[in-house]
Amino acid sequence: xxxxxxxxxxxxxxxxxxxxxxxxxxxxxxxxxxxxxxxxxxxxxxxxxxxxxxxxxxxxxxxxxxxxxxxxxxxxxxxxxxxxxxxxxxxxxxxxxxxxxxxxxxxxxxxxxxxxxxxxxxxxxxxxxxxxxxxxxxxxxxxxxxxxxxxxxxxxxxxxxxxxxxxxxxxxxxxxxxxxxxxxxxxxxxxxxxxxxxxxxxxxxxxxxxxxxxxxxxxxxxxxxxxxxxxxxxxxxxxxxxxxxxxxxxxxxxxxxxxxxxxxxxxxxxxxxxxxxxxxx
Amino acid sequence: xxxxxxxxxxxxxxxxxxxxxxxxxxxxxxxxxxxxxxxxxxxxxxxxxxxxxxxxxxxxxxxxxxxxxxxxxxxxxxxxxxxxxxxxxxxxxxxxxxxxxxxxxxxxxxxxxxxxxxxxxxxxxxxxxxxxxxxxxxxxxxxxxxxxxxxxxxxxxxxxxxxxxxxxxxxxxxxxxxxxxxxxxxxxxxxxxxxxxxxxxxxxxxxxxxxxxxxxxxxxxxxxxxxxxxxxxxxxxxxxxxxxxxxxxxxxxxxxxxxxxxxxxxxxxxxxxxxxxxxxxxxxxxxxxxxxxxxxxxxxxxxxxxx
Numbered sequence: 001x002x003x004x005x006x007x008x009x010x011x012x013x014x015x016x017x018x019x020x021x022x023x024x025x026x027x028x029x030x031x032x033x034x035x036x037x038x039x040x041x042x043x044x045x046x047x048x049x050x051x052x053x054x055x056x057x058x059x060x061x062x063x064x065x066x067x068x069x070x071x072x073x074x075x076x077x078x079x080x081x082x083x084x085x086x087x088x089x090x091x092x093x094x095x096x097x098x099x100x101x102x103x104x105x106x107x108x109x110x111x112x113x114x115x116x117x118x119x120x121x122x123x124x125x126x127x128x129x130x131x132x133x134x135x136x137x138x139x140x141x142x143x144x145x146x147x148x149x150x151x152x153x154x155x156x157x158x159x160x161x162x163x164x165x166x167x168x169x170x171x172x173x174x175x176x177x178x179x180x181x182x183x184x185x186x187x188x189x190x191x192x193x194x195x196x197x198x199x200x201x202x203x204x205x206x207x208x209x210x211x212x213x214x215x216x217x218x219x220x221x222x223x224x225x226x227x228x229x230x231x232x233x234x235x236x237x238x239x240x241x242x243x244x245x246x247x248x249x250x251x252x253x254x255x256x257x258x259x260x261x262x263x264x265x266x267x268x269x270x271x272x273x274x275x276x277x278x279x280x281x
Numbered sequence: 282x283x284x285x286x287x288x289x290x291x292x293x294x295x296x297x298x299x300x301x302x303x304x305x306x307x308x309x310x311x312x313x314x315x316x317x318x319x320x321x322x323x324x325x326x327x328x329x330x331x332x333x334x335x336x337x338x339x340x341x342x343x344x345x346x347x348x349x350x351x352x353x354x355x356x357x358x359x360x361x362x363x364x365x366x367x368x369x370x371x372x373x374x375x376x377x378x379x380x381x382x383x384x385x386x387x388x389x390x391x392x393x394x395x396x397x398x399x400x401x402x403x404x405x406x407x408x409x410x411x412x413x414x415x416x417x418x419x420x421x422x423x424x425x426x427x428x429x430x431x432x433x434x435x436x437x438x439x440x441x442x443x444x445x446x447x448x449x450x451x452x453x454x455x456x457x458x459x460x461x462x463x464x465x466x467x468x469x470x471x472x473x474x475x476x477x478x479x480x481x482x483x484x485x486x487x488x489x490x491x492x493x494x495x496x497x498x499x500x501x502x503x504x505x506x507x508x509x510x511x512x513x514x515x516x517x518x519x520x521x522x523x524x525x526x527x528x529x530x531x532x533x534x535x536x537x538x539x540x541x542x543x544x545x546x547x548x549x550x551x552x553x554x555x556x557x558x559x560x561x562x563x564x565x566x567x568x569x570x571x572x573x574x575x576x577x578x579x580x581x582x583x584x585x586x587x588x
Contacts, residue, residue, distance in 0.1 A: 011553070011554065011555065055347070056347050056499065056528060057346055057500075058344060059347060059349060059499050059500070059552065060344050060552060061552060083344070098553075100553075238341075238342055239342070241550075241551040241552075241554075243554060245305065245307045246305070246353070246551050247353045247356050248341045248342035248351065248353065249341075250341070263335070264336065264356065
């Protein structure tokens with residue numbers, strides 16, 4: 001790298017220091033990183049991860065939400081859904097992953113007005129929990145209060161309600177958790193948006209952070225429009241680069257200038273978290 | 282020390298033969314946190330049109346074996362915003378700037394060229410007559426030698442800036458197009474743009490890309506690109522810039538051997554933002570180890586007899 005000045009430290013190969021199977025085809029990797037990396041981490045930000053391969057197949061890195069971090073490591077949760085994630089899931093402890101990040105903007109800060117904390121509803125569907133959990137773990141690891149914070153968590157089945165045990169530790173900080181599953185194997189039988197809709201009836205002040213499949217986010221947006229609540233959606237569009245260049249991940253949004261104008265926004269650098277009212281699905 | 286300088290158009294001498302491919306380097310700003318972009322031979326901007334353009338709806342990218350398909354649709358901020366918001370930073374950073382231009386009609390190209398003529402901080406224009414993803418992305422000019430020549434002649438009339446014409450591989454005879462645009466006044470050629478391709482979602486029985494078809498890039502297309510660069514460089518007397526699946530210095534050096542005076546790094550920059558800078562260092566290192574003092578001595582030095 002003679003003669004190249006590097007301003008960012010966050011383009012590196014990370015050693016896998018732990019790997020854990022969370023459910024069928026779902027793994028958690030703990031990767032070694034520097035302290036500066038963890039200082040730049042924020043709930044809702046993401047990393048691009050790639051296999052260090054000379055054959056360039058798979059070619060591109062894949063985006064994963066930062067789930068948890070502490071001083072010299074960070075964790076991501078990976079579900080085996082395609083060629084890239086399959087190879088990442090096959091890596092073992094001691095192996096290496098190419099890391100680029102943290103990228104994007106995370107969730108906004110908890111809102112307090114004159115000392116009053118407004119209720120916060122965290123809505124997670126399926127793998128969306130990895131991003132939503134980062135908010136809870138971040139509070140847990142810095143011993144911040146989670147009073148007035150509710151987690152509504154839906155998955156296909158009990159087996160896929162990953163991270164639930166660890167998230168339960170945050171109940172001591174005030175977090176309240178409601179689960180729901182598609183097959184009724186844990187909590188109610190149904191979709192997480194049903195819980196959200198019911199809870200919002202009694203809570204016009206609540207703010208919402210949501211991450212999950214697009215169908216869920218669309219439904220969350222609709223519910224928010226009805227209730228008039230402020231909400232933020234974490235999107236997950238396909239991206240090649242993760243830092244604002246390829247324009248593959250753009251999302252149609254209402255223009256900042258208002259007046260109903262429409263523009264495109266890069267999910268990687270302008271998101272992945274967007275105000276729900278801006279997104280046009 | 283290896284002398285890496287190359288002349289890619291009369292009077293346009295680059296400090297090294299590594300450029301960035303249009304559409305993969307944004308407006309340069311995005312890469313500034315990763316390395317000193319002034320260290321490259323030059324940067325080629327995202328394709329710019331007279332007016333801003335929003336690009337294609339739906340899914341725009343999908344990975345394929347050793348490559349990717351894109352159907353971005355030439356989304357860009359338009360020439361005026363580029364000049365007022367982006368060029369000043371590029372000048373401050375000291376980058377050599379080549380602006381990629383495209384239009385709907387010949388007059389758009391000429392108007393863009395005229396607008397950029399004499400603008401300080403712009404070293405050359407790359408004329409995009411080869412985007413496969415929009416009907417009005419130049420491809421209608423890029424597949425017919427006569428239409429291509431007419432367009433280049435019109436741009437030539439409108440500016441004194443060095444002109445590089447970017448060629449499409451989606452033609453039956455790329456050499457004929459190359460010769461036609463050189464005849465019409467193009468100072469250099471760059472090739473290849475993406476190969477038109479398609480991806481299908483079997484289970485849903487639907488095309489994956491919003492645009493149905495897209496442009497294939499990445500290591501998958503390198504052999505096609507090398508072949509075309511070799512054929513064109515053998516047939517024309519102007520500098521040729523090789524593009525297509527270059528991910529490391531060895532790929533870049535193969536293009537130089539085949540006759541390219543410079544190369545453009547594209548998809549590799551998505552994977553590792555420092556790719557282009559690493560390739561500059563890699564080329565220097567390789568030539569140094571080979572005892573080659575000047576990169577120009579290496580260019581086109583391919584031996585005719587197969588290994």
